[in-house]
Amino acid sequence: MNRCLIFAIVALVLWPVSSFAQSLVADQAWVRLPPPVMDATAGYMVVENAGDQDVVLIAVDSPVAEHVMMHGMQMSEGRMHMFPLPEVHVPAHASVSFVPGGMHIMLMGLHAPLRAGQSVHFEFKTSAGELLPVDAIVRDMRK
Numbered sequence: 001m002n003r004c005l006i007f008a009i010v011a012l013v014l015w016p017v018s019s020f021a022q023s024l025v026a027d028q029a030w031v032r033l034p035p036p037v038m039d040a041t042a043g044y045m046v047v048e049n050a051g052d053q054d055v056v057l058i059a060v061d062s063p064v065a066e067h068v069m070m071h072g073m074q075m076s077e078g079r080m081h082m083f084p085l086p087e088v089h090v091p092a093h094a095s096v097s098f099v100p101g102g103m104h105i106m107l108m109g110l111h112a113p114l115r116a117g118q119s120v121h122f123e124f125k126t127s128a129g130e131l132l133p134v135d136a137i138v139r140d141m142r143k
C-alpha cells in the first residue's frame with residue numbers, strides 16, 4: 001500500500017461525522033437590513049420537521065457575523081427583552097417560526113454592511129450532530 005492511499009483511508013476514518021438533517025426544511029428565510037450605523041440584525045425563518053422524531057436545534061452559525069445565536073423574547077418590567085436560547089425543539093411533523101417580535105436568529109458583529117437582496121448563509125446544528133444549511137435573503141423593511 002502506498003503512503004497516499006494510507007493517508008486517504010486515515011482521513012476517511014477520522015472525518016468528522018456530520019450529515020445533513022434530511023427531515024428538516026427551512027422556509028421563508030430572510031434577514032432584516034439594519035440601519036447603516038448598526039452592526040447587528042436578526043434573521044427569520046420557519047423550520048419544519050417532516051420526520052418522525054423530534055429534533056433539537058443546538059446552535060446556528062453564519063459567515064457574515066462574529067456572533068450568531070438563537071434568541072427568545074420575553075416581557076419584563078414593561079419592556080420586551082431578548083435572551084439567548086441554548087436549544088430550540090422542533091417536534092416531529094411540526095414547525096417552529098423565527099419571526100419579528102418573537103424567536104429570532106441574532107446576528108451581532110457583522111463583518112461587512114449587508115445589502116438588500118444579498119444572500120446570507122446559515123447553518124443550524126442539531127443535537128444529533130446533523131447540519132441544516134439555510135440561505136436567507138436580506139430585505140429592507142423600511143420601504
Ligand SMILES: [Cu+2]
Nearest residue numbers: 071082104106
Ligand atoms: Cu436578539
